[in-house]
Amino acid sequence: MSGRERAREEIVRILGEHRDQIAAAWIEAQESRLASAGAVNADELREEVDTIIAGLYEGLAATMPLDRVVTGFAPLRNAVTDFSHRWARLGVSATAIAGAIFALKDACVRVLADGIPDPELRLEATELVHRLLDGAGLLTFQTYVDSREEIIQRQNRQLLEISTPVVRLWHRVLAVPLIGTLDSARAQIVMESLLQAIQDNEAAVAIIDITGVPTVDTAVAQHLMQTVAATRLMGADCILSGIRPQIAQMIARLGIDLSEIITRSSLADALTAAIRMVGDTPAQDARDESTLLNVS
Amino acid sequence: MSDRKLVKNGQVCSLPIRAEDDLLTARHAVRAAALQAGFGLVGQTKLITAASELVRNCYVHGGGGDLVIEHLSPPPRAGLRLTISDDGPGITDPAKALVDGFSTGPGLGHGLGGAKRLVHEFHLETEPGKGTTVVITRWAG
Amino acid sequence: MNSSEIPILRLGKVLLAGLSNELDDKTALRFADELSHQVSAIGAEAVVLDITKLEIIDSFAARILVEIATMARLLGARVVLAGMRYPVAITLVELGLDLPGVETALSVEHAMDKLAPPGGSRVG
Structure with a gap:
């Protein structure tokens, strides 16, 4: 078994055992970041991050090439795009939304550091988590741009209709x-x-x-x-x-x-x-x- | 065309054009597809009319052939691509055939050129003796 | 599909026919023939074609309509196309087929009004 495969297994194990801890650490970091959207409902935030972590866990546990886990594994992809859509609607910037996903890296890495004693394996696992969540962050950005594009087109059409009253x-x-x-x-x-x-x-x-x-x-x-x-x-x-x-x-x-x-x-x-x-x-x-x- | 991928569940439908009745069947199929793709009334009518012209050409001049209907979805738009092909005698002078008023069969000679104006993309491939293929695309909305 | 014939109604000197959306080429050609016979047989003054049900008119159908109008005019009758749907009108114009010489009306009712002599016998 290669180092990377072992690292993947370790991450799955740790995500399974410590998901509460990761979620809690992340929420604490988020409450200030997403505050521009008004009162942040911790329960909703918790539900969202749980879905994302569960998606990560299941996607990694499945026999899917690592590069495709974020875009190809539907539960994870949907969790990430839903997250992006919801916060975009509440007026949070694209940077803040991507940042929120990137922050999940810190939460994960901290737990990994405590859970994997072997330094080489720990390094491998850390890199892996970074790559995965960088992909997820980019996906939120893409989703944000797409939904903006859609809004612009819709408003364009509405404007045209308003400006031509019969x-x-x-x-x-x-x-x-x-x-x-x-x-x-x-x-x-x-x-x-x-x-x-x-x-x-x-x-x-x-x-x-x-x-x-x-x-x-x-x-x-x-x-x-x-x-x-x-x-x-x-x-x-x-x-x-x-x-x-x-x-x-x-x-x-x-x-x-x-x-x-x-x-x-x-x-x-x-x-x-x-x-x-x-x-x-x-x-x-x-x-x-x-x-x-x-x-x- | 490579940047436009088919809808994930790959909705492709192929219809033979062998008899006169197939002209009506083809229209129905294009209408159903246009409704499904969310076309408005005007877009739908334009696409069905273009299809009707081309399918009739295929039957009358090409001696019959096939109509393929594909759903396209480069977000955030939806669209339909129709491919009408035959193994008939082909068109000797395609540029001339696209000019209004040119016709070697029934109709007012607005068939090919007219169909082109009713869609967003139009591609004609023909060679004498080697049949004719027309690919048209119209976006919904 | 069963290519049923199109019934032609006679109202005095006016012939009225409703075209179906399922009109195939052969039926359309037969209809044009039959109509010209009837126009000449009864010495019709006008023909009203109800096209409310037509969801498309392509160049073939347009040619037949123009032919019917020309033929009727030669036989001394006016032809009124009634009830063209707006998407059909837009499409025809884009095709460059604006049916010159063909009279039009919003509906069969309006077509009949158009045909009634001005200040004529209609009682409101």
Whole structure:
């Protein structure tokens, strides 16, 4: 049996016999480190560290190559990623979370020093524990970065959705007042939410108001054209309102054909036109909202 | 593609395209996979439409072949990769075939080029006499 | 799959048919044939196609729809596509297939309103 295998067995033995002692030493060191997250619940901390130590113990006892114990042994991997997720949510920094895992090294090594009399074996076991827990620390870091990435993407999507509200202005008339720079991704979302709203409301006219949009590039102009075309396919009409002079110039210069698009200079003019358009098709609308329709 | 690993439980599904009915079966399979991968309504529709174009090409021009559906999951995104292959006559001028309006069979000639626009990644491999393989990928969300 | 025929309903001078999502190529072609016969047989003034159930329209289906519209126009009838779902509309536009010359409506009901003569006989 090689020195390393003997060291691994020793660690398993010591983790088994002294897990309470290791956990207690570690918790004591942690309470100040994780304090930035508010009151640290010692019971929860204890449960987490117990799960990690149990994962280490079982992973080492299994016949798995040492390098794969942290990432390949599911109970240990999950314990470490759960730990990282929970503290990240509570606002603890990535460094502090990784540091907490690294601190488990000290707790283990101290117990190993008392438990293994043979100095060579003790050195081997110490190195082994360091390698294992360095891997676990890196894993918390990776988990932290991944979950941040996920949060950023989700917020990005939410921001896009918030910034493109589709409102009902009149019976069967919808509008999206766009404010700020339109990029391709946002134009895509505008298109989808507007068309979905047309379907859900059986709207006859959709107004896209770009008064608040400072500039439009070719890709965005293309998206606007596509929105108009898709609206027509669904059986509704689209009005583009609030085109600023600069944008009108640019559209003209880009040679984009807007001949089939109904345009109005302001949202108010567009609404007037839309009400007239809805009024032109009385029929069943008259039944539920006849008073509104009489206005036109 | 090496940086994108398959889902651990390796969900791969292969369908033969031999008869006209297989076109509908293929659509159903792609829809089911897209739902499972968490695609939105629009993404789902785009992917099924692209698959429909390519599967029809495979049946009509390639004399039949196979559709392989794979679940991709490079975190934090999910996606689907479809591979449509046949041992047919191949495409003589692939660049031309990707231009809208070019068609040697039914449809408006928007098949290949259209399918390309509906997905995030598009890869065409063909040689006269050696069949055609198209690999498309679309990410959910 | 059983390629059942698509029923074509006759309402005066208007023909109405609902397309199923399980439409295969052969059935679609047969349907286009059958429809042109009926348009000419009854001298239909309009055809309303309910496509609410279609979850996708690829270039083949789009070609058939455009053909139906062209054929009907040659026979003196209008064609109204009713109830296209929004993801289908987005996809078609991205494919560059915006079905020129085909009339559209939000639903069959709206299509019928569209066809009714302005200020006509409809009683609310």
